[in-house]
Amino acid sequence: MTQTNSQILNLTQWLNTDPGQTVIRWETDKFDQIVANAFGFNALQIGLPAWDFLRNNRIRSKVILTDESKKNVTSTDQPKIIHGRLDQLPFPNCSLDLVILPHILECSQDPHQILREVERVLVYEGRVVISGFNPNSLWGLRNGMPFLDPWIPIPNRNMVSVRRLKDWFKLLSLDIDRGHFGCYTPACQTEKWLKRWDFMNRAGDRWWPVAGGVYLLSAEKRARGMHLVGPLLKKKRRRSLANRRPAIVTQRNITQLFNTENG
Template sequence: MEQPLILELAEWLSTPAGQYVQGWEQKQIDAMVSNVFGYHAIQIGLPQWDLLRANRIPYKGRTRVLFDTAAHADAAVVADPENLPFDTQSIDLLVLPHILETSAKPHQILREAERVLMPEGRVVISGFNPWSLWGASDRIPGLDPLLPVPAHLQVSLPRLKDWFKLLSFELDRGRFGCYAPPCNSQAWLDRWSFMDAAGDRWWPVCGAVYVVSAVKRVAGMTLVGPKWKTAKKRVQRQAVVTGRHSDLGL
């Protein structure tokens, strides 16, 4: 029986290339989740990798997927990413590390994320960039496939943005990273380390991986302020009509 992609990915993360990617993603996700508040934060998949360590939400959990039979003490919940075992609008922060591209139904996973998140809740997603040399390594003649996820399953950032628009997510921030040429040698990754600083400046969309953060927006929701605040009385002023609108930027 063929091993599920998520398990191949978990094994790949222990390789030099995987450690390179893991180190960069950890840094970005730490920054994105550190100031997210609420009561419940959940990481879906790869429970051996703690991507909630920088968050201060009181209840944090890491789940393992249904077919991951490995024992993970910190992953008490077994979850199908396409049918999450959480109540609607019950989660404040959801982290999805490479889960969309290891599923046959990535859009359904994103729908589930929208369902379980509270209004103004946040989802953080990481993925491989299919337009990078790493992402396309299985399509380039003479180059051995480097990633455990084939290019046709990788979810590009423009595609993910389209899904956000179809649902109720608003992209908050994101970054591409890991600009070293595709290789699985620690010595060569170290030699190419200068490419990370150069890549951010000169070719940001060519990074091997990306991390994005999006907020669930609910149409018509109004934030209510303290009751002791009273609205200031409006002062009616006579309108002045002119023939030009340059002062309004029109």
């Protein structure tokens, strides 16, 4: 078993605990909001096949890719579960409209390679949505305390901070269009104490929004290319307008157009 598989299995077990279920409920709500407005032909979820974070998306073709052993995964028809390497996605270039990665980057030995693969398979204007643990939070601080058992089964050094993720997005021409932080409560083991501290979730959104225990970022893939700016752009526009001839539209033109398309 690879280190990545081991961390994903440990994370899956932790997500079934009381604090883990708090994370799942918050992330499911945010994923539902974002993917509801994503359209296209193909959608992909990478990792955590026990949870369907594509459930609120209306794209017909949905797939969950995992590198876990088949004996550890319960297969379903919708969405379909396939097995393969996460750092070499088995999809052609520019073939997916939506890709979501729930906590996969922090479980990987080479998260930047996975993100490069995601950029490769996304169509232009395609969307990627990523969730992760925030090392700069109460949970992150508790997880890194010496002489205490880890709070989350992922070392702080493996967590991908929002600032780091933004830098990677810039390198890959991925523009962030929205983001959320959540889970501001202290590191409590039981649902009883998590509920007692629930008021911090409401206060956190208002007073320290970037200190949530988990985050979710959404970005779109932009086309790489040169953009004309300043006087050169204005000059080219004037030349284009000067050379443009007005189009003469008649009822005969419209009739011919429709006849051609219908024929």
